Amino acid sequence: MSDEPIARTSRRDFLRSTALAGAGLVAGSATAGAAGPDPKIVEVQDWASSFGDPVDATPYGMPIRFESHVVRRNVEWLTESPVSSINFTPIHALEGTITPQGCAFERHHSGAIELSKADYRLMINGLVDTPLVFTFEDLLRFPRSVTTAFCECAANGGMEWAGAQLEGCQYTQGMIHNMEYTGVPLRLLLEEAGVKPEGKWVYAEGADASSNGRSLPLDKALDDVMVAFFANGEALRKEHGYPVRLVVPGWEGNIWVKWLRRLGVYDQAVESREETSKYTDLMPDGRARKWTWVMDAKSVITSPSPQVPIRHGKGPLVISGLAWSGNGRITRVDVSLDGGVNWQSARLSGLALPKALTRFHLDIDWNGEELLLQSRAVDETGYVQPTKDQLREIRGLNNVYHNNGIQTWWVKADGEVENVEVA
Amino acid sequence: PALAGKLGLGREALPEEVAAWDVAVLPDGTGLRPGSGDVATGDEVFAEKCASCHGEFAEGLDSWPVLAGGGGTLTDRRPVKTVGSYWPYLSTVWDYVHRSMPFGAAQTLSVDETYAITAFLLYSNGLVDEDFVLSDENFREVELPNAVGFYPDDRPQTEYPLFSGEPCMSDCRRPVAITKRAVELNVTPQDPDGRPAGTLPPLSEAAALPADP
Numbered sequence: 001m002s003d004e005p006i007a008r009t010s011r012r013d014f015l016r017s018t019a020l021a022g023a024g025l026v027a028g029s030a031t032a033g034a035a036g037p038d039p040k041i042v043e044v045q046d047w048a049s050s051f052g053d054p055v056d057a058t059p060y061g062m063p064i065r066f067e068s069h070v071v072r073r074n075v076e077w078l079t080e081s082p083v084s085s086i087n088f089t090p091i092h093a094l095e096g097t098i099t100p101q102g103c104a105f106e107r108h109h110s111g112a113i114e115l116s117k118a119d120y121r122l123m124i125n126g127l128v129d130t131p132l133v134f135t136f137e138d139l140l141r142f143p144r145s146v147t148t149a150f151c152e153c154a155a156n157g158g159m160e161w162a163g164a165q166l167e168g169c170q171y172t173q174g175m176i177h178n179m180e181y182t183g184v185p186l187r188l189l190l191e192e193a194g195v196k197p198e199g200k201w202v203y204a205e206g207a208d209a210s211s212n213g214r215s216l217p218l219d220k221a222l223d224d225v226m227v228a229f230f231a232n233g234e235a236l237r238k239e240h241g242y243p244v245r246l247v248v249p250g251w252e253g254n255i256w257v258k259w260l261r262r263l264g265v266y267d268q269a270v271e272s273r274e275e276t277s278k279y280t281d282l283m284p285d286g287r288a289r290k291w292t293w294v295m296d297a298k299s300v301i302t303s304p305s306p307q308v309p310i311r312h313g314k315g316p317l318v319i320s321g322l323a324w325s326g327n328g329r330i331t332r333v334d335v336s337l338d339g340g341v342n343w344q345s346a347r348l349s350g351l352a353l354p355k356a357l358t359r360f361h362l363d364i365d366w367n368g369e370e371l372l373l374q375s376r377a378v379d380e381t382g383y384v385q386p387t388k389d390q391l392r393e394i395r396g397l398n399n400v401y402h403n404n405g406i407q408t409w410w411v412k413a414d415g416e417v418e419n420v421e422v423a
Numbered sequence: 424p425a426l427a428g429k430l431g432l433g434r435e436a437l438p439e440e441v442a443a444w445d446v447a448v449l450p451d452g453t454g455l456r457p458g459s460g461d462v463a464t465g466d467e468v469f470a471e472k473c474a475s476c477h478g479e480f481a482e483g484l485d486s487w488p489v490l491a492g493g494g495g496t497l498t499d500r501r502p503v504k505t506v507g508s509y510w511p512y513l514s515t516v517w518d519y520v521h522r523s524m525p526f527g528a529a530q531t532l533s534v535d536e537t538y539a540i541t542a543f544l545l546y547s548n549g550l551v552d553e554d555f556v557l558s559d560e561n562f563r564e565v566e567l568p569n570a571v572g573f574y575p576d577d578r579p580q581t582e583y584p585l586f587s588g589e590p591c592m593s594d595c596r597r598p599v600a601i602t603k604r605a606v607e608l609n610v611t612p613q614d615p616d617g618r619p620a621g622t623l624p625p626l627s628e629a630a631a632l633p634a635d636p
Contacts, residue, residue, distance in 0.1 A: 069621045073612060080486040081526070090621055110529070123436055123444055131436035138432045163603040167611040167619040192429050203447060209529035211522050213447060262444050271450050271512050273519040277504070280573060286497035288509075290573040296582075306605075307622040334590065339599035343592045372599060382587040394582060398502055410601060421603035 062102075069093065072103050073170060078159065083111035084210070086153065088174035091300070091322065092307040097148075097178055097350060097357040101237050104177035107153055107253065109210030112239035115259050120243050122189075122227075126203075126265035129194030136243055139229065142184040147226055147249060148356045150324045152176040152295045154252035154279050157403035160388075164419045168307040172407065172419060173300040178324075178357035181247045183228035186221050189263070199265040203272070204246050207261035214255045215269035216248070220293075224249050227260065250326030250355035251293045252401070254279050284396035297325035297385050298404035299333055299360070299377035310366070310415035317366040319346070323358045325379035332378040333360040339372030339408060339422045340387070346375070354380075371411035372422060388421065448518040452563045455517070459558030460539025462546040468536050469543050472525050481506075481547040491547035494568065507548025511573055513565045517541050 063070060072087040079085040089105040106112065117136040125131035153175035159165050166172050190202070195218065202221040205213035216225065226247040229235065236242045241258030248255050254274055269275070269291075281289040301321040304310050310317065323330045330352045334343040346362040360375070377385040388405030410418040448454040470479060476487040483489035493503025502508075506516055521537040523529045532540070542557040545565065551557075557565070605611070612620040 066624075069624060071621070073620055075610075075612060077610065080488075084526070092621065093623060110523070110526070123440065124433075125436055125441045125445055131441055132433040133436045133440060134433040141432055142430065164605040165608055165610065167605045168621065170621055171611060171619075192432060194429075205447075209523055209527075213522075264445055264447060266449060266453070268449055268451065268453075270447050270518075271515055272447070273515050273523075276511055276515050276573070277509065277519075282497060282502060282504070284498070286502075287572050287574060288497075289576055289578075292576045292578065294576075294578075296578070307619050309622070311625055311627075334592070341593075341595055341598060343590070343595070372601075376590065378590070381583070383583055384586055384588070384590045386582075386586045390586070394585075397500075410604075419605035420601045422599035423602045 067093075070103060072105060075166065075171060084109045086155070086175055088170045089177055090170050091174045091176065092168055092170050092302050092305050094302070095320065095359070097322070097359050098232060099177035099179060099357075101177075101179065101232050101234075101240065104179070104237075104240065105153070105175050106239045107175065108208070108239070109212055110208050113208045113259055114238060115207055115242065117243045120207075122244065122260060123262045124189060124193040124265070125262070127196040127199035127267060128190075128265050129196065132193045134189070136229075139184060139227065139244065142188050144182055145185050145226065146180065146182050147224065147247065148178065148180045148353050149247055149249040150176055150178045150295075150355065150357045151247075151253045151256050152298075152324070152326075154254050154292075154295075154401040156253075157405070158400050160405075160419075161392075161399060161403055162397050164421050167419055169300050169302055169305045169407070170307060173298075173322075175253070176324075176357070179231040180233070181226055181228040182230035183226045183244075183247065186225040186227055186246070186263075187223075189227060190221065190265070193265075195265055198267050201266045201269050203262075203264040203266060203270045204255075204257040204260060205262050205264075206241075206257050207259040212254070212257050212274055213270060213272040214257060214274055215266075215272065216255065218265075220248070220251070250295060250328075252279065252295055255293065279401060281395070281401050282398045292402055295324075295326035296402065296404045297323070297327065297330070297377045297379040297383050299323035299330075299375040299385060300407050301335070301373050301375050301409060304373065304411055304415075304417045305409055306417045306419055309417055310411065313415075314366055314368040317364050319362040319364060319373065321346075321360050321375050323348075323360055323375070323377040324356065325377065325381075325383070326355055327383060328380040329354045330358040330377055331380050333358075334376045334378070335360075335362045336374040336376070337364070337371045340374050340376075340406070343376065368413060370413055371409075372420075373409040373411060374406050376406055389423070446518070446522055448514040448521075450512040450514050452514065452559075454514075455559045455562055456534045457559050458534040458538050459556055459560075460535050460537070460542055461556040462539075462542045462551065462553050464536075465539035465541070465543025465546070468532075468540055472528075472532070473540065476526065481544055490544055491549075494549075497569075497572070505548065506544055507550060507568060509569050509572070510567055511570045513541065513545075513562065513567055516544060517562075 070090045070093045074087045086107045120136040122134040156175035202216045205211040228247045244260045246257040303320045323333045333346045335346045336343045346360040349359045349361050352358045391405050408420050408422050410420040478484045481490035493505045493508035496503045538557045545551040614620050
């Protein structure tokens with residue numbers, strides 16, 4: 001897919017047809033005439049005359065106050081304690097693919113700890129030739145790599161398994177962020193210690209009280225897992241694992257161990273709490289899947305959405321959204337306006353990197369009628385994002401994790417948007 | 424590019440350091456430390472350090488996790504997943520309690536206390552008698568009821584083939600009807616105007632701007 005709009009005709013033709021379709025129908029549309037001279041133009045505004053802030057006003061800046069709605073949000077009733085809890089990225093208000101770190105979601109099991117680079121230690125032990133201890137200074141001397149990847153909580157959308165529950169894609173799809181990471185391939189650290197032939201699993205745990213220990217098969221550990229120090233150009237944020245976290249492209253967020261302190265090499269999986277009691281997926285026969293590591297192809301329309309109603313009336317409307325797959329690149333996203341009866345392919349805007357958030361757009365001419373918006377991602381393996389009902393048919397209602405079902409938004413005639421399910 | 428050899432970074436970990444940080448216990452008992460504890464001692468330690476959240480009988484207070492009960496509920500509409508009803512391995516109980524509990528004061532339990540609490544949790548789940556003593560010697564003999572309740576990810580066999588292939592583009596199904604609406608539950612955080620919290624502000628000039636901080 002290219003970055004070109006899939007316009008059938010030229011942009012000029014598009015605007016002309018839009019104007020014709022909307023003629024006499026829409027007050028305040030782009031083509032309506034002005035009632036009189038706009039004072040924002042014809043009167044000299046303060047900012048066009050006096051000074052703005054000096055360059056030393058904000059050594060490290062925050063967003064302008066008009067964007068105060070673009071923040072992480074908590075839903076208190078979801079968990080029993082705010083230190084073993086989740087908050088949500090404001091994906092409804094973001095564009096492109098890179099998540100600003102300051103509003104990228106958090107999930108902790110014993111809170112966000114403060115660990116300085118001076119206090120930091122990383123141990124490699126177990127079935128290795130030489131058990132090692134690294135300081136942060138040591139880690140900065142290994143050859144580096146860069147990767148961009150989404151981190152999606154296994155529970156993203158989990159509250160929606162049984163039906164439409166929360167209002168807004170921030171809440172129903174926002175346990176996710178996407179950053180450009182720099183760090184050391186885990187493979188290089190393991191090679192430094194020398195993994196013995198009987199070493200088949202790597203157990204990673206954090207420095208926090210919860211430890212969040214998880215077992216990784218050696219194949220994945222040697223493939224694309226990174227021990228990361230930088231995200232989106234700067235050090236990791238405290239709440240994202242400062243100074244060191246694991247980056248595990250395509251795999252469920254829980255295994256992206258933060259404040260990483262130890263890598264133990266074993267001949268079997270540890271079967272820790274976070275891979276037995278939690279992050280196992282109950283199926284209809286009462287048994288459960290374990291080791292469901294990969295996050296499958298998924299997408300959501302971020303605008304319009306319940307937190308982004310249409311207030312501009314009929315006419316040109318941008319449908320914008322995110323697609324991603326833990327199984328590789330997104331190759332296509334289809335959008336339906338009628339609840340899945342008919343589909344059209346959107347365009348992928350920018351790069352479709354493997355195991356990374358991918359932006360899609362579809363420009364339509366909204367005639368003011370109700371819509372049932374859906375998006376459907378396709379990845380390079382040929383996998384097509386399923387409906388929630390298709391997933392439930394196999395998994396039942398108590399899977400808890402890995403809900404990648406198609407999301408439906410009901411756009412009403414007044415432009416308000418609801419989270420709904422359809423049948 | 425492949426490295427010619429090791430870089431010589433880091434230094435060898437000392438046995439005391441490994442012992443301090445590698446406290447993991449694997450399902451086959453690897454990592455267990457010598458020690459023991461009985462149900463009665465576990466009951467006492469639990470009452471002192473655990474029951475304020477998890478209840479005197481490990482039944483869970485308020486919305487804190489339930490550690491006992493729920494047997495046979497895994498196909499219910501609302502399953503109760505506990506150590507007794509769901510967890511596969513006793514090793515995980517010992518390991519997680521020893522490393523990460525009590526919540527807010529982790530790593531304060533001794534090896535013997537952890538054996539005792541684990542024995543008490545077995546008792547609370549009706550899996551041992553009240554005079555049971557758990558130790559590193561008999562630990563491997565204990566099998567939890569749901570030990571065979573798990574299987575590795577089978578999506579590549581059970582889902583990927585079904586969900587792959589060229590999807591339908593037109594007239595794919597009968598027209599749809601709305602069956603569920605989140606607004607009927609009304610459990611999302613709200614802005615002062617009643618909209619979902621974080622709703623984009625209107626851009627019309629009459630719209631109120633956020634206060635100057």
